[in-house]
Structures are given as structure tokens and as C-alpha cells.
Amino acid sequence: MSAQQDVASPVAPGELGQVVVRATVAFAKRNYVAMGLWALGLFITAFGSGFSVSGQQRAEYARIMNSVDSASLQDLEMAFFQADENYRYNKGWFSCNEECQHWQTKREHAQMALNSEQKKVESQVREAHRALGLFSTDTVGEARDLFWGAFAGGKRFAKRATYWDVIFMGVGMAMGRDESLPEFLLRVLIRVVMNLTVGLIFALITFLFSLASFLYTYAPDPLSALTFFGLAALAAASVVATYLLVVYVAAVGTVVGAASVASGYAGRLPGTRSAYIRNGHLRQNRGHSHYN
Numbered sequence: 001m002s003a004q005q006d007v008a009s010p011v012a013p014g015e016l017g018q019v020v021v022r023a024t025v026a027f028a029k030r031n032y033v034a035m036g037l038w039a040l041g042l043f044i045t046a047f048g049s050g051f052s053v054s055g056q057q058r059a060e061y062a063r064i065m066n067s068v069d070s071a072s073l074q075d076l077e078m079a080f081f082q083a084d085e086n087y088r089y090n091k092g093w094f095s096c097n098e099e100c101q102h103w104q105t106k107r108e109h110a111q112m113a114l115n116s117e118q119k120k121v122e123s124q125v126r127e128a129h130r131a132l133g134l135f136s137t138d139t140v141g142e143a144r145d146l147f148w149g150a151f152a153g154g155k156r157f158a159k160r161a162t163y164w165d166v167i168f169m170g171v172g173m174a175m176g177r178d179e180s181l182p183e184f185l186l187r188v189l190i191r192v193v194m195n196l197t198v199g200l201i202f203a204l205i206t207f208l209f210s211l212a213s214f215l216y217t218y219a220p221d222p223l224s225a226l227t228f229f230g231l232a233a234l235a236a237a238s239v240v241a242t243y244l245l246v247v248y249v250a251a252v253g254t255v256v257g258a259a260s261v262a263s264g265y266a267g268r269l270p271g272t273r274s275a276y277i278r279n280g281h282l283r284q285n286r287g288h289s290h291y292n
Helices: 013-030 032-047 055-066 070-090 098-132 137-168 181-216 222-267
Strands: 272-278 281-286
Touching (some): 013 032, 055 098, 070 098, 137 181, 137 222
8 A cells, every 4th residue: 555645735826816805805795885985085095186276375375474473473482481491490499589489470471472472373374274275285285294294103113113022022022942933923923013003003093183283273164174184084094904904915925825835845745744844843744654
């Protein structure tokens, strides 16, 4: 009798793509509303550049911004900082002498004048922004810059988190004694993907808060503000979801591909019933021949 062998057949290269396509189609059929919103968000990201600004609008914006008295604002800021510094210098732990009270009074007056000027400047800036329009190309461009800045910050967070994982959890992330090389690489890959997921989710939340503050400077009507915020949030969430989906598919493809290569290599070993890698060494359980 010939020796019996159990040979693991490698995964066909096209099977993974077919599985992903079938799963995607099935998910889209079950969640067509979510898929529609996702597609709308990507469409807004790609083509939602805003309405062009006319020459008259830009001239009005420049006129209002030029009327802002930035020099006066800087002088008031310097006066407040000087009064505050002198007040803190003369202030005791539990008392305030005559010199301290003098600077305290000047500090309060300087702060009142500074607050008044800041409100005036903020009002002028909001008026200038209204001249451009909430859905203008300039406004949409600023919102895009806010998002991509937060997005880059999320990726930097993931990079730093992975770095500190390696530094402080080096022993935990080291390859275990009874752990195969693919298992170790899979564990490291999962850690990297999780850090990236957390980083981008926090980046999305940060962008939404920044967007709310950004819209406040335009002082739009509630309906326009909610519309802009909703569309921008949908576009941002769609981009983050797409990026993470690509990362997940790439990670799964890497794992499946590595397993396929390992299985194919094990199957080509002569007389091998099972082969696996432990700590970089190949161990084999050879089949036994039986004779009548």
C-alpha cells in the first residue's frame, strides 16, 4: 500500500475576491439605506466644491475685513497682558496691597476693553463670512482643510500608539514560544488595525466639533447650518468608513494570502502529513505505510 498523506490545498487567488464581492452585494441588499448614504457622502466629497464666489461678493468680503482694526486689538491685548503680569507680580498669597489693588483695577478695565473689541471684531468677521455665503467655494474649502487636518492627526495618533505599543509592550508583542509565525504576524496586524480605527474615529469626532465652531463664525440661519453640518458630517464619515474598509480588506487579504502560501508550501513537502512552523523551525509528522 502507498503511504497516506493529508495535503492542505492552497487557497485559489481568485476565491478571496469572489467572497468579498458576494459579501458586499449581500450587505448592500440588506442595508440599502446605509449604502445609499455612504455613496452620497463619497459623491459630496468628490464633487461638492461649493458655489463660486462673484467678484462683488469677494469685494464686499475684502472691504469688511479691511475695516477690522487689528492694530487696536493688538494694543488692547498688550495692555491687558501687562496689567495682568503686574497684578500677579504684586499679589501676595493671601493678601493684595495697595499696589496690587491698583493693577487689579487696571487689569479689570483692560479686560473689559479687550472683550468689547474682540466682540466687535468677531461681529465684523461674521459679517464678512456672510458676504461670501455658507456654501461658497471658500467656505467648503476651509471645511475640507479642517477634515483633512483632523484625518492626518488620526493617522499620526495610530502611528504613535503603535510605536508606544512596541516600546512598552515589547514583551507582550513578542513572538510566543508556542506561537507560529503567521499567528504572531496576525496579532501584530490586528493591533495596528485597531490603533488606526481608534485614531480615525477620534479624528472624525474632533472634526465634527471643529466644524461646529467653524460654522459659528458664519452665524448662519439654523436650517442652513444644519444642512451644511449634516452634509459635511456625512462626507467625512463616508471617507473614514471607506478608508477603514480598504484597510480591513487589505489586512484580511494579507492573512489569507500568507495562509495560502504556507499551506501550499506544506503540501509540497514529500511524505508530509502535517507541517507547521514553530518559532522559525519546520516540524513534520510523516505518514506511516501499512502492509497486509
